[in-house]
Amino acid sequence: FFMLAMVIGIFFKVTILFYAATIGTANLFKIKSPSMLSYPLGIVILFLSVTIASNFQEHLHEGLYIAKFILHIPLFTIIPPILLFIASLQKRKSHGSKHI
Incomplete structure (x- = not known):
């Protein structure tokens, strides 16, 4: 039952992520x-899923070590403060132009 629930859960997760990517x-x-x-993105995802990691050990290594530095650090620690700074500048600029 546990494995069935995992497969169904992963199916729905992939379906929702694919839908979001398409939209x-x-x-x-x-x-x-x-x-x-849907077909072009499906082919890209299929190709990438086959070529990214050839076995489970390589998949774990890429997920734990490589993705941390390429994806997680920039997307979660570097880019958000930059976007916050840009948004605050735009907000300050828009409030300044309304009073003129």
Whole structure:
């Protein structure tokens, strides 16, 4: 029962993430029909899932060590303060122009 629940949970997680990627890509490139992107994005995801890690040990190594420095540190510690600074500058600029 545990394995069945895990498989079903992973299926729904991948489905929701794929849907979000499709909608996000369609919005990014201003494509009116996101369903046109489902096959191309599916092929990209399939190709990347096969080529990223050839076995489980390599998958763990990439997830624990490589992704930490390439993804986690920039996305969670460097980029948010920069975006906060830019947003505060824009807010200050917009409030300053309203009073003139």
